[in-house]
Amino acid sequence: MPDQDLEQATAREDLCRFLAACHYEPDAAFAEEKVFDSMAAAAQRLDPQLEAGARRLGEAFAAHDLHALLVDYTRLFMGPPSPLAAPYGSIWLSGENAVMQESTVALQGLYGEAGFEVDEELGEMPDHVAVELEFLYLLTFKQNEARRAGEEVAIAAWDQLHDLFLRGHLGAWIAPFTQAVQAQAQTAFYRELAALSARFVQMEMERLPRP
Template sequence: MAACYYEPGPEFVEERLFDSMYAAAARLDPELAERAQRLGQAFSDDDLEDLLVDYTRLFLGPGPAAAQPYGRVWMNGEKPVLSMYAAGGFEIDESFRDLPDHITAELEFLYVLIYQGGPENLRKRFLQEQLGPWVRPFTQAVQAGAATAFYRELAELTERMVALEASR
């Protein structure tokens, strides 16, 4: 799911991103799997140029982005996300050119904790103290500002997946 917050392109389809998302979501919850399937369909239905315009307006600007994808924006300051990453053995790739509290990094870390057997207490702490507090206002901003079905579906899927994991 984290990859969907990168700039959209044909590689989403070429790399079978939505098939992978469906398989991962199906391991957690049938409703999430259905939403992942709808997300892939929305990507196919939306025009790539419209997706690029929506991506830029939502996450980059010009001017203030409609839904800034950083935890620090929604939580009024930086939290110790790097120490949580270190505790989980998660290292941000050198090619990653963004801040460590970007939604893509945080969702990748959550993926590692869920699917690669990270410490249960760290997963709960991460959801309670870091990702959980800001994902709902962020996804609501995405839904409110999105012009494409793809980004509305992505926001809904993100919010539901994080809520499901937080309740476990």
Template structure:
């Protein structure tokens, strides 16, 4: 039983690390991605969950290195910033609320989840609270706590319920149309690979929250 518990905790921590690195990939590309070894850390985290996804992270990192920062930033701007025709709006409410709007009812709902989990979006963060990077960071926070051996049973159950709510009602519901728009609108292999890996990872978490078994 103790070995099983330790294995579950390790998988939660690996999932947390993967969420943190995936979240970082949705910020503007810069040299720090390589300096901080984001892709190596992502590959290592995913290797504890499924070797196929670790390989996908390795390919994604190779794509990042092969493309100029200028081309990556141009693609990032076209996909997520606009200002005119944003190819892949990275906000949950755009896909979940009627009217293709931001800061809709689902944004308020996910903010309530953050507060319940003790997570607060920094005032310096200028994006919407249902940005894909923020929802991935919240998933990271939940799994980091679930992977902590000192977390009590009642608190563990509460955290697992928050994760289920995030996946069932928010991130898991809009990740497919979002990443499909990414793939369709991208001009670089890096963002197409990022879209694929993000979709498959989140859908894997949706099927197996708490104890993640990627497909």
């Protein structure tokens, strides 16, 4: 793999991992560990719009106190009485206000093929947006690892899983989900996170071969 491609491949892994973290409950550690600086550095190697979005995200996090972010996180993704932007793929894919639908079962099948397990301590459903982004990170990591090693069979297998996952799951519902977040968020942080996530996943979709 050429050096430039390797640099971009690693940047895609990093950005995906940071986006996943930001979809969990906001934490002061985001600033302490300079997550947004690292995110912007990764985005810079991929796309100017991604970099600008990552920098705005960091600025928005710094502009709000943690309590305001926690309140917005709760009303957007948890409720009560129900979340304003449900972070579960099954709800957006089925059009029904219910989780653990057929799409979730299919998703768990892909997780099993990849050897991916959802940490039970997280207390999240398998199709939570953060979990799906973590799975996308794993798939991207495995694709890049196989390409560095020149393992053609492994490359084909990971590419297929990556394709199936994006077309049938995260890539199929990220747009309406992020639109709902942008429409309902009270803080700039979650509006910027939604825009950045949508842009990144769309770029990943554009990398897929035409069906």
